[in-house]
Amino acid sequence: MKYLITGILSCCLLLSVRAQHTLKVKIVNAEDKLPLPGATMKWLQQQQSSIADSNGIIQFLKLPIGKQDFLVTHIGFEDQTLSLSFPLSDTGMVEIALEPEEEHEEEEVVVTATRLSRTISAIPTRVEVISGEELGEKSNMKPGDIRMLLSESTGIQTQQTSATSYNSSIRIQGLDGRYTQLLRDGYPMYAGFAGSLSILQIAPLDLKQVEVIKGSASTLYGGGAIAGLVNLVSKTPGKGRELNFLANGTTAGGLDLSGFYSERYGKTGLTLFASRNSSRAYDPADIGLSAIPEFERYTINPRFFVYGKKTTADFGFTYITENRLGGSMAYIKEGSPGFYERNNTDRITTQVGIAHKIREDLTLQFKNSYSRFNRLIAIPDYAFDALQQSSFSELTFTRKGASADWVAGLNLLTEDLNEKTNPVEGKRNFHYNTVGFFVQNAWNISEKLVVETGLRADYVNEFGLELLPRLSAMMRVSRGLTTRIGGGYGYKTPSIFTEDAERNQFRGVRPLQLSQFNNERSSGLNWDINYSTNIGDLGFSINQLFFYTRLNRPLVLVANPDATASFEQATGHLDTKGMETNLRLNYGDFKLFVGYTYTDANTHFGQQKAWLPLTARHRFNNVLMYEVEEKWKIGLEAYHFTRQYLNDGEFGKPYWLMGFMVEKIWEHFSIYVNFENFTNTRQTRFDTIFTGTVASPRFRDIYAPVDGFVMNGGIKINL
Numbered sequence: 001m002k003y004l005i006t007g008i009l010s011c012c013l014l015l016s017v018r019a020q021h022t023l024k025v026k027i028v029n030a031e032d033k034l035p036l037p038g039a040t041m042k043w044l045q046q047q048q049s050s051i052a053d054s055n056g057i058i059q060f061l062k063l064p065i066g067k068q069d070f071l072v073t074h075i076g077f078e079d080q081t082l083s084l085s086f087p088l089s090d091t092g093m094v095e096i097a098l099e100p101e102e103e104h105e106e107e108e109v110v111v112t113a114t115r116l117s118r119t120i121s122a123i124p125t126r127v128e129v130i131s132g133e134e135l136g137e138k139s140n141m142k143p144g145d146i147r148m149l150l151s152e153s154t155g156i157q158t159q160q161t162s163a164t165s166y167n168s169s170i171r172i173q174g175l176d177g178r179y180t181q182l183l184r185d186g187y188p189m190y191a192g193f194a195g196s197l198s199i200l201q202i203a204p205l206d207l208k209q210v211e212v213i214k215g216s217a218s219t220l221y222g223g224g225a226i227a228g229l230v231n232l233v234s235k236t237p238g239k240g241r242e243l244n245f246l247a248n249g250t251t252a253g254g255l256d257l258s259g260f261y262s263e264r265y266g267k268t269g270l271t272l273f274a275s276r277n278s279s280r281a282y283d284p285a286d287i288g289l290s291a292i293p294e295f296e297r298y299t300i301n302p303r304f305f306v307y308g309k310k311t312t313a314d315f316g317f318t319y320i321t322e323n324r325l326g327g328s329m330a331y332i333k334e335g336s337p338g339f340y341e342r343n344n345t346d347r348i349t350t351q352v353g354i355a356h357k358i359r360e361d362l363t364l365q366f367k368n369s370y371s372r373f374n375r376l377i378a379i380p381d382y383a384f385d386a387l388q389q390s391s392f393s394e395l396t397f398t399r400k401g402a403s404a405d406w407v408a409g410l411n412l413l414t415e416d417l418n419e420k421t422n423p424v425e426g427k428r429n430f431h432y433n434t435v436g437f438f439v440q441n442a443w444n445i446s447e448k449l450v451v452e453t454g455l456r457a458d459y460v461n462e463f464g465l466e467l468l469p470r471l472s473a474m475m476r477v478s479r480g481l482t483t484r485i486g487g488g489y490g491y492k493t494p495s496i497f498t499e500d501a502e503r504n505q506f507r508g509v510r511p512l513q514l515s516q517f518n519n520e521r522s523s524g525l526n527w528d529i530n531y532s533t534n535i536g537d538l539g540f541s542i543n544q545l546f547f548y549t550r551l552n553r554p555l556v557l558v559a560n561p562d563a564t565a566s567f568e569q570a571t572g573h574l575d576t577k578g579m580e581t582n583l584r585l586n587y588g589d590f591k592l593f594v595g596y597t598y599t600d601a602n603t604h605f606g607q608q609k610a611w612l613p614l615t616a617r618h619r620f621n622n623v624l625m626y627e628v629e630e631k632w633k634i635g636l637e638a639y640h641f642t643r644q645y646l647n648d649g650e651f652g653k654p655y656w657l658m659g660f661m662v663e664k665i666w667e668h669f670s671i672y673v674n675f676e677n678f679t680n681t682r683q684t685r686f687d688t689i690f691t692g693t694v695a696s697p698r699f700r701d702i703y704a705p706v707d708g709f710v711m712n713g714g715i716k717i718n719l
Contacts, residue, residue, distance in 0.1 A: 020064060021063045021086045021088070022059065022061050022062075023060040023063055023088075023094065024057065024058075024059045025057070025096055026055070026094070027058065027072060027074070027098060028098070029098060034479050035052070035055050035056025037052055037053060037054045037055070037056055037533060038051060038533055039058075039073065039074040040074065040536050041058045041096075042073075043068065044071060051536050065086050067084070068083070068084055068085075070082040070084070072098065074534060075534045075537075075539050076100060076534075078099045082096065111127045111129065111211055112186060113127060113183070113213055113229065114127065114220060115186070115220065116440065122450065123450075123452070124452040124486065125213060125472045126214070126215075126472075126528050127213055130153070135204065137633060137635060138152060139204040140661055140672045140714075141712075143203065143712075144248070144275075144277040145202060145204075146204050146207075147199055149204060150199070152621065153595075154581070155172060155599075156212070156214075157616075157619075158171070160706070161196055161502045161702070162341060162502070162503065163700075163706060164293060164326030164341050165324055165325075166200065166324075167200070167343070167502060169502075170182065171615075173578065174615040175226065175576060177196070177499055178492065178498050178499070179224070179225075179226040180224075180225070180227045180229065181228075181229040182229070182230050182232075183221065183231040184234070184351075185234050185353075186367070187351060187392055188222065188224070188413070189349060189371050191415070192417065194371075194375070197375070201299070201320050203256070205244060205246055206234055206235050206260045206273035206301065207232055208233045209233045210230065210232055212228065212229075212230050214228040215486070215524045215547055216228075216488045216523065216524035218489065218522075219438065219488050219490075222458055223458060223460070223493050224493075226490040226492055226520070237262050237270065237271060242718075243259075243262075243718070244259065244261075244718050245258070246714060246716050249713065250711065252279060252280070252710045254710075255276075255277070256275070256276075256714070257277075258275040259272075260272070260273045264305075267306065268307070269304070269306075270305065274299065274300045274301070276298055277295075277296075278297065279292055279294065281294040281326070282710075284684075285682065285706075288338075288694040289329065289339075289694060291708070292326075293325055293326030293341075296322065296323055297322035298319075298321050300319050301318040301319075302316070303315065303316035311357070313353065316352075318348070318351075319347070320346070321347075322343070324342070324343040324344070325340060327341050339380060339695060340378075342377070342379075344375070344376040345375045345376075347371065348371070348372045350370045352369070354367075361401065364396075365396045365397075366393075366394070367394045368392065368394075370389075370390075384507070385419065385420040386418060386419045390413070391412075391414045392412075394409055394411040395411075396408065403445075404444065406439070407440045408440075410435075411435075412435055414434075416429075426510060428496050428512070429511075432461060432493060433461040434458055434493075448475055449473070450473070452472040454488070462514050463494075468489045468490065468491070469488060470487070472487075473485055473486065480532050481531045482530045484530075487524055489521070489523050490523075492520040493519055494514070494520065496509055496511070498557065500647075501565075503701075508564040508565050510565065510566045510567075517555075520552070520553055521552050522550060524550070528545040538587050539584075540585055541584045543582040544580075545579060545581075546578075546579045547576075547577065548575070548577040549575065550575045553572075553573070554573070556568055570605045573604050574604065574612060576600070576615075578599040580595070580597050581594075582595050583595070593623040593624075595620070597616075597618070598618060599615055599619075601615045613644070614644050614646070614703055615644060616643070618642040619641050621637075622639070624636045630667075632662075633661070638657070639657040640657075641654060641655055641657075641703075641704070642654045647701050648700060648701070652683075652701070655686070656679060657705065659677060660674070661673070668717065670715070671714070673711070673712075674713065676711070677707075677709050680708045681704065681705060682704065682705050682706050682707065683706050684706060685708070
């Protein structure tokens with residue numbers, strides 16, 4: 001009897017074993033059939049999940065007879081449900097092809113800063129883009145200007161050049177702000193006398209995206225882009241009407257009111273941006289000097305668009321006027337005698353762009369802009385009052401081919417400065433004309449290799465011919481691994497408008513003797529590696545950049561025995577080298593950004609090597625975001641700067657900055673509050689910003705915030 005029972009049990013066990021089956025699948029991209037490592041497959045009946053290996057392969061064991069259901073997912077791809085009946089008729093490997101999400105494809109960013117208008121994944125030149133939700137999040141922190149958009153990126157800092165009026169410039173990879181070229185829709189317009197105020201006078205509500213190229217980019221738009229360029233791309237009329245309003249207030253007495261309207265009417269379109277930005281004078285340190293000046297600014301910018309069958313055109317006009325007053329709080333509030341710094345500006349800008357499609361692959365485009373910038377800088381017993389007029393005209397031919405794109409063109413830049421007063425040091429007037437010819441090419445050698453070349457020849461009326469070659473290459477090593485390398489030459493026309501001269505309101509700065517100067521010339525190289533993948537539901541990407549720039553014969557300001565200062569070209573060079581690391585993690589509704597910048601910037605004048613002032617060797621960026629789509633945005637950020645060498649020979653203190661932001665979103669409006677610098681980090685808490693008296697201060701370098709903790713909040717309406 002026991003043998004009979006044993007036999008029956010053995011048969012049952014054997015049947016049970018035979019009833020358990022194995023499933024082996026390979027998950028691939030439906031478009032190119034490449035494997036998708038990190039894809040997830042969930043066995044719904046047993047709630048068991050498995051993650052694909054580096055070859056996209058997953059294996060399930062001990063599957064019972066009958067129908068079993070599976071869910072296959074991967075970030076950026078459509079989910080796929082699979083039902084299989086076991087035993088399978090074919091016991092080989094099952095291939096599952098996932099389709100890319102449509103939304104993912106639509107969000108592919110098109111970059112215009114390189115003129116070739118390619119998607120960011122197809123450009124050999126390394127371009128960083130701030131757009132979409134990231135642009136909106138950073139705009140919440142400073143709705144009145146674009147400082148926050150730029151300064152929170154690795155390798156970029158906004159350098160405050162005035163302790164009392166807030167004037168600032170953009171520094172990339174440690175180089176002075178005059179070496180960064182600022183564009184608006186591809187028009188170079190914010191240089192020279194206007195440079196230190198440009199980022200303070202641009203509100204971000206009408207921006208579609210911000211494009212940043214780090215390293216020498218003079219081949220693209222001419223001189224001035226030795227450190228890099230920033231292209232601000234405006235919104236244009238879309239399929240539907242867009243109507244946005246923003247109201248923002250700060251605990252420092254600031255008020256920002258902005259509105260943007262966009263609509264297309266058949267063959268025409270219109271965008272209209274208007275804003276009012278103001279603030280009371282603010283002295284958080286209670287030292288009698290303003291950390292934030294009193295100011296009031298108005299901006300209006302209409303643009304009109306025409307759409308033809310082969311020809312499109314746009315016409316724009318911008319007017320910005322601002323009165324800015326910083327200095328002694330007693331002077332600002334009561335008119336009592338004391339130090340003050342007044343900046344009164346009026347800026348008028350026009351833009352015209354016409355594009356004609358000669359044939360399907362060939363386009364002719366003409367662009368023109370004109371800028372008229374009046375600025376008065378006044379301090380006790382001195383005023384610098386001047387008019388800067390500049391223009392930009394460009395004619396380009398663009399040809400898009402099956403494997404290569406070409407751009408060739410001619411451009412003319414003019415810049416005039418005329419002082420309205422007669423300073424004792426002499427008028428600093430100048431007139432520059434630059435005629436340029438350029439050609440660029442992007443060649444898809446293979447699916448894995450794209451090469452971009454460029455050559456520019458510029459003739460500057462006072463300084464002669466500059467030849468600027470440029471080369472970039474991109475290699476797709478694998479689906480998730482891409483590397484770019486590029487380099488080129490740059491130049492900068494000599495000008496008195498430097499950070500050193502701006503700190504002294506140009507008082508005592510002698511005119512340039514142009515016959516004694518040459519263009520500053522540079523060469524630079526960038527190499528980056530970008531890797532992204534998914535580990536289950538965790539999205540992971542890392543970008544590693546290495547950079548080097550050398551600038552020969554830089555312009556330096558030298559003190560004279562008679563209390564004036566003159567510019568000279570140094571007998572030597574300066575260089576900046578280092579690296580930037582950007583890490584991004586996505587998990588569910590959480591996003592973590594971690595950034596690190598190492599900048600080793602030095603002057604090599606004569607036999608002396610010295611640390612370039614106002615450059616932190618190490619900087620850390622950390623941002624954690626929690627976002628429930630169309631409902632909540634919550635962000636926590638922390639930034640660390642190590643010590644910086646100062647122009648007076650001392651070192652500044654290292655410091656941390658921390659901020660917290662919350663936004664609640666409804667269908668047509670949202671409210672937000674931002675606790676910027678809630679640790680109240682400011683230079684006046686751990687160091688001095690001036691020597692002497694409040695009535696006659698001698699200001700030191702500003703290397704840390706002076707405004708401290710400022711809370712702002714507001715409402716955004718989208719109709």
